[in-house]
Amino acid sequence: MDFSLTEEQVAMREMAKSFAEKKIAPTMEEDEKEHRFRREIVKEMAKLGFFGCIAPEKYGGNETGYLAASVMTEEIARISPSWGLPFNLQMNSIQSVLLNFGTEEQRERWIPKLINADLLGCFAITEANTGSDVASMKSTAVETEGGFVLNGTKMWISGVPVADLGIVYMYTDKAAKHRGMSAFIVDMHAPGVTQKSIDSKLGLFCAPTGEIIFEDVKAPKDCLVGQKGDGFKICMSMLDNTRLSSASRAVGVARACLEHSVRYANEREQFGQPIPISK
Numbered sequence: 001m002d003f004s005l006t007e008e009q010v011a012m013r014e015m016a017k018s019f020a021e022k023k024i025a026p027t028m029e030e031d032e033k034e035h036r037f038r039r040e041i042v043k044e045m046a047k048l049g050f051f052g053c054i055a056p057e058k059y060g061g062n063e064t065g066y067l068a069a070s071v072m073t074e075e076i077a078r079i080s081p082s083w084g085l086p087f088n089l090q091m092n093s094i095q096s097v098l099l100n101f102g103t104e105e106q107r108e109r110w111i112p113k114l115i116n117a118d119l120l121g122c123f124a125i126t127e128a129n130t131g132s133d134v135a136s137m138k139s140t141a142v143e144t145e146g147g148f149v150l151n152g153t154k155m156w157i158s159g160v161p162v163a164d165l166g167i168v169y170m171y172t173d174k175a176a177k178h179r180g181m182s183a184f185i186v187d188m189h190a191p192g193v194t195q196k197s198i199d200s201k202l203g204l205f206c207a208p209t210g211e212i213i214f215e216d217v218k219a220p221k222d223c224l225v226g227q228k229g230d231g232f233k234i235c236m237s238m239l240d241n242t243r244l245s246s247a248s249r250a251v252g253v254a255r256a257c258l259e260h261s262v263r264y265a266n267e268r269e270q271f272g273q274p275i276p277i278s279k
């Protein structure tokens with residue numbers, strides 16, 4: 001198997017590396033200390049085409065693919081894992097769901113705004129008592145004449161409380177178990193939606209994480225993605241893509257640890273001499 005990158009992928013990796021070193025590194029420590037999310041960073045990443053990798057040109061994408069996205073995510077996370085998150089929130093989650101399961105109208109309406117970061121995205125599965133066991137969620141979407149009424153509380157959602165648009169999973173038929181779950185694309189500023197920050201984290205402080213409360217949120221019919229009951233399937237497919245991005249972030253962090261360790265070992269003296277290490 002040939003694992004070498006194309007010229008285009010190498011160029012994108014270099015662009016992300018340079019962006020991370022010039023735009024993120026100088027203020028990173030202070031930003032993490034202050035728990036500062038900077039929307040303009042996401043906007044600048046968008047201008048460089050970072051979030052267009054998986055979408056066709058007709059939606060504003062560049063179709064450079066998941067590998068290009070992954071090597072860029074790795075370079076950003078090498079400097080700051082917090083700023084690797086937008087790849088997942090703007091692209092690997094919502095865009096993959098709309099490209100694989102959405103209608104043409106949903107794609108045209110939302111994907112360009114996610115690519116250029118006019119809208120900040122999130123995806124909401126987890127609840128207070130629902131983590132790995134996705135099917136145990138309690139949130140419900142009840143169909144009415146005009147659309148759906150959404151109720152429930154989602155926890156540990158990346159991008160909250162600054163999200164504008166979310167792909168949200170809820171039950172339309174709890175009795176049907178995982179076959180009764182559905183996926184919705186929801187305006188995070190709709191009446192009845194409340195976003196709250198969760199501050200009890202151990203790291204990733206520039207990447208907001210929060211809780212979303214849905215209280216009788218009236219969502220229009222066209223917010224349903226796929227068919228009613230497709231939610232579990234859509235969620236599992238989405239997680240394949242978000243895990244790819246999470247893994248790229250982990251590789252970036254591991255590289256940074258290795259680089260720092262080697263640098264320190266090369267500087268360190270003990271017993272009056274440099275510690276022996278191979279260069």
Ligand SMILES: Cc1cc2nc3c(=O)[nH]c(=O)nc-3n(C[C@H](O)[C@H](O)[C@H](O)COP(=O)(O)OP(=O)(O)OC[C@H]3O[C@@H](n4cnc5c(N)ncnc54)[C@H](O)[C@@H]3O)c2cc1C
Nearest residue numbers: 122123124125126130131132133155156157158159204209
């Ligand atoms: C910083 C952060 C950001 C997040 N962002 C999002 C987001 O954007 N959207 C979202 O929906 N969620 C998000 N989450 C939630 C995340 O997806 C959940 O934490 C995850 O699903 C795991 O759930 P849990 O923490 O309840 O762990 P649990 O499900 O309780 O699992 C705990 C441990 O037990 C293991 N385990 C679980 N079940 C079994 C079993 N049957 N057999 C053996 N081992 C098992 C797991 O592998 C894990 O190691 C985020 C979480 C964090 C911390």
